[in-house]
Amino acid sequence: MPRCEKQINFREIPKMKYVIVSGGVISGVGKGIVGSSIGALLKSRGHIVTHIKIDPYLNYNARMLAPCEHGEVYVLEDGHECDMDFGNYERFNMLKLSIINSISGGRLFHDIIKREQEGHLLGKTLQVNPHVIDDVIRRIKVVGETPVESFEDGHTSIPDVVVIELGGTVGEYESSIYTDALAKLQHDVGKNNCAFVSVDYLTELESGEQKTKSIQMGCRNFRAFGLTHDIIICRGTRAPTEDTRRKISKNCWVPLPNVIGLPNLESVYSVPRFLEEQGLVDSLYKTLGLCDRKLDRRMLETFERLTVRHKDSVRIGIVGKYGPEFDSYTSLVHGLKFSGASIGVNVEIEWVNAEEYCESDLSKCDGIIIPGGFGARGVSGKIEAIRYARENGIPLLGICLGYQLCVIEMCRNVLGMKDAFSEEFQPDGKDLVVRFISDENGVVDKRLRVGGSQVKLMDGLVKRLYGGKETIRERHRHRFEVVWEKVQDLRAHGLKFVGFSNDGKATKIFELSTHRYFVGVQFHPEFIARPNQPHPLITGLISASCQGSK
Numbered sequence: 144m145p146r147c148e149k150q151i152n153f154r155e156i157p158k159m160k161y162v163i164v165s166g167g168v169i170s171g172v173g174k175g176i177v178g179s180s181i182g183a184l185l186k187s188r189g190h191i192v193t194h195i196k197i198d199p200y201l202n203y204n205a206r207m208l209a210p211c212e213h214g215e216v217y218v219l220e221d222g223h224e225c226d227m228d229f230g231n232y233e234r235f236n237m238l239k240l241s242i243i244n245s246i247s248g249g250r251l252f253h254d255i256i257k258r259e260q261e262g263h264l265l266g267k268t269l270q271v272n273p274h275v276i277d278d279v280i281r282r283i284k285v286v287g288e289t290p291v292e293s294f295e296d297g298h299t300s301i302p303d304v305v306v307i308e309l310g311g312t313v314g315e316y317e318s319s320i321y322t323d324a325l326a327k328l329q330h331d332v333g334k335n336n337c338a339f340v341s342v343d344y345l346t347e348l349e350s351g352e353q354k355t356k357s358i359q360m361g362c363r364n365f366r367a368f369g370l371t372h373d374i375i376i377c378r379g380t381r382a383p384t385e386d387t388r389r390k391i392s393k394n395c396w397v398p399l400p401n402v403i404g405l406p407n408l409e410s411v412y413s414v415p416r417f418l419e420e421q422g423l424v425d426s427l428y429k430t431l432g433l434c435d436r437k438l439d440r441r442m443l444e445t446f447e448r449l450t451v452r453h454k455d456s457v458r459i460g461i462v463g464k465y466g467p468e469f470d471s472y473t474s475l476v477h478g479l480k481f482s483g484a485s486i487g488v489n490v491e492i493e494w495v496n497a498e499e500y501c502e503s504d505l506s507k508c509d510g511i512i513i514p515g516g517f518g519a520r521g522v523s524g525k526i527e528a529i530r531y532a533r534e535n536g537i538p539l540l541g542i543c544l545g546y547q548l549c550v551i552e553m554c555r556n557v558l559g560m561k562d563a564f565s566e567e568f569q570p571d572g573k574d575l576v577v578r579f580i581s582d583e584n585g586v587v588d589k590r591l592r593v594g595g596s597q598v599k600l601m602d603g604l605v606k607r608l609y610g611g612k613e614t615i616r617e618r619h620r621h622r623f624e625v626v627w628e629k630v631q632d633l634r635a636h637g638l639k640f641v642g643f644s645n646d647g648k649a650t651k652i653f654e655l656s657t658h659r660y661f662v663g664v665q666f667h668p669e670f671i672a673r674p675n676q677p678h679p680l681i682t683g684l685i686s687a688s689c690q691g692s693k
Contacts, residue, residue: 158333159302159303159304159332160304160305160336160338160433161283161304161305161307161328161329161332161336161337161338162178162304162306162307162340163307163309163325163337163339164177164178164181164309164340164342165309165313165322165339165340165341165365166310166312166341166361167313167341167344167357167360167362167364168312168313168314168343168360168364169312169343169357170310170311170312172342172343172344173342174308174309174310174342175196175226175228175231176411177376177405178306178307179234179236180418181340181418181423182194182236182306183235183415183442183443183446184415184424185304185306185427186442187438187439187440187442188424188435188436188437189435189436189437189438189439190304190433190436191300191301191302191303191304192236192238192291192302192303192304192305193240193244193286193289193291193304193306194232194238194240194244194308195244195245195246195282195283195305195307195308196229196244196245196246196307196308197246197247197279197307197308197309197310197318197321198226198247198248199248199310199317199318199321200310200311201248201249201252201317202247202249203249203250204223204224204245204247204249204250205217205224205226206224206591211465213226213227214226214227214471215230215470215471215472215474217229217474218593218618218619218667218670219233219240219241219244219594219618220239220240220241220595220618221594221595222594222595223241223242223594224593224620226245227470227473228308230473230474230477230670231411233673234477234672236442237294237295237442238292238294239291243285246279246282246283246321248320251275252275254278255269255275255278275320275324276320276324279321279324280328283305286302286305287302287305288301290302294671294676295676309321309322309325312361313364313365314367322368322370325337325339325368326368326369329370335430336431337431338427338430339365339370339371339372339373340373340374341365341372341376342378342405343358343376343377343378344377344378345377345378345379345383345387345404346379347379347381353379353383353384353387355387355390355394358377358391358395359391359395362395362397371396372395372396373397373401373430374401374402374427374430375391375395375402375403376403376404376418376423377402378406379404379405379406380406380407381404381406382404382405382406383402383404388402388404400426401430403418403421403422403423404421405418405421410449412446412447412450415443415446416443416447419443441675442674442675445674451484452489453483453484453487455689456488456489456491457483457490457491457510457685457688457689458491458492458508458510458688459479459491459493459508459509459510459511459688460493460494460504460511460512460528461493461494461495461512462497462500462511462512462513462524462528463494463496463513463514463516463521463525464496464498464516464518464520464521466496474669474672475512475542475669476492477672478672478678478681479492481676481677481681482678482681483685484677486682486689488689490685493508495508495524496521496524497520497521497525497528498520498524499524500523500524500525500528502527502531505528505531505532509537509538509691510537510538510660510685510688511528511532511539512542512545512684513540513541513545513548513549514543514544515542515543515544515545516543516544517544517567522548525544525545525548526548526551526555529541529548529549530552530556532661533552533553533655533661536658536659537691538661538691539660539684540660540662540663540664540681541662542663542666542668542669543619543620543664543665544621545663546653546663547565547623547625548565549661550577550625550633550653551565551577553633553636554574554632557636558632560574562574563575565577566578566623567623576626576629577623577626578623578626579623579624580622589622590622591621591622592619592622593619593621594618594619595616595617595618595619596616596617596645597616598615598643598644598652598666599643599645600612600614600615600641600652601640601641601643602641603641604641604660604683605680606641608680608682609679617667617668618666618671619665619666619667620667624649624665633653637655638653638654638656639653641654649665650665651665659687660684662680662684664680668680668681669681
């Protein structure tokens with residue numbers, strides 16, 4: 144591994160380094176994990192890394208994207224709703240990113256047209272080149288000049304490496320503008336300051352023969368923009384043979400050591416170590432002229448602990464609309480893994496379809512999670528699952544919509560309000576116990592409350608799980624809240640509301656005093672769960688579930 148021979152004042156280094164991770168002819172092969180792993184590896188060597196995700200689609204942001212198409216909508220601290228890859232960036236690198244780290248086609252064009260309408264272009268004809276392409280480059284450089292915040296201690300530092308993931312595949316209509324912009328970026332900053340990494344799928348026939356034509360075509364499409372790849376990462380069921388690597392090296396104009404195989408691994412947290420062993424960091428250092436700064440492998444060691452198989456296991460049921468094949472609850476799955484590893488148990492997930500719910504689905508679960516979501520589909524099944532957990536003493540964590548449905552279930556089955564429901568599903572309902580949020584003047588604006596905000600804690604189990612903190616900060620994504628008038632009625636039956644908004648007008652957390660662990664939260668704890676900082680509420684659920692493990 145190259146090391147610096149003399150003490151360097153890094154503030155004097157004139158150029159930012161850019162690592163661009165793109166795909167070939169097939170999408171969905173793991174660019175986000177590779178980009179996150181590159182960031183983690185460089186950070187472990189003392190580099191300050193930030194991330195950018197370019198989403199060529201014309202949506203303004205990820206708010207309205209179906210989870211079954213693009214995976215979960217991930218929420219950043221500043222309230223930006225973005226692609227699930229941002230969750231990987233933040234988890235792998237312990238960062239707090241913001242809206243500037245996300246470039247979507249819809250917002251890009253919206254902002255440019257808005258500026259044109261406001262007269263900022265001084266009457267010039269608005270064109271893709273130069274206006275759109277130059278704005279992409281401007282946004283990238285702004286990220287490189289903006290201090291990035293550490294999740295661990297809130298410290299901010301100017302990055303020296305920007306890892307850029309270009310979504311989609313090379314050559315498709317939507318991404319062509321951005322590939323052109325990246326070519327111009329390389330021209331502006333110099334070839335020795337940009338490393339282009341291709342993540343492409345290595346086709347393998349049933350006979351075991353590996354076919355490289357698709358990778359060659361992806362590189363050929365890339366060269367049409369005046370760019371060549373510096374590193375090619377071959378995804379597939381197994382690593383490329385030496386003959387395959389030589390063929391790719393020869394036909395794609397990439398040095399042989401820079402053709403790296405990445406077969407399917409048991410855990411995404413094995414990827415950084417695997418890529419390091421394959422020489423990825425050496426290849427990046429040679430391409431960019433980098434060297435080690437201060438070694439800190441603590442995070443990589445944490446990743447290794449996440450891959451350890453433990454003696455004991457606990458089964459957690461996730462009652463939702465989507466199964467594991469859609470990545471709709473990715474952050475929650477990771478959060479469970481972090482908490483399980485912290486107390487030394489394997490967390491096995493039982494996926495329960497809320498639309499086809501029956502009690503037998505939960506009979507083998509040690510704990511239950513009712514995750515967040517929107518829409519009426521599956522609500523009845525979720526409410527029945529909540530009733531089952533409450534009546535049978537099974538630990539439960541209700542998140543966002545799950546929090547609201549827990550209140551509805553108790554109003555129906557404990558308070559006797561058979562028509563209790565939410566305004567989201569029954570606007571003209573007789574007994575609405577969950578309604579649109581009102582602003583400080585009592586006006587209903589139906590606006591989505593999204594992003595990080597403070598929650599005041601009252602004495603109880605939840606406060607103890609948070610280490611006795613008076614206030615916490617959590618990420619929200621909702622537009623409905625529990626009707627205040629029902630809070631006192633529920634308190635009389637053991638449902639203690641122990642978390643409130645700063646002004647004390649909105650409930651955020653409840654715990655059922657007669658239950659081992661029956662907790663609901665209006666926010667999304669999974670969005671701030673980290674490998675070395677598991678979320679206390681998820682850890683609390685697993686600990687309680689272990690006590691009654693079957």
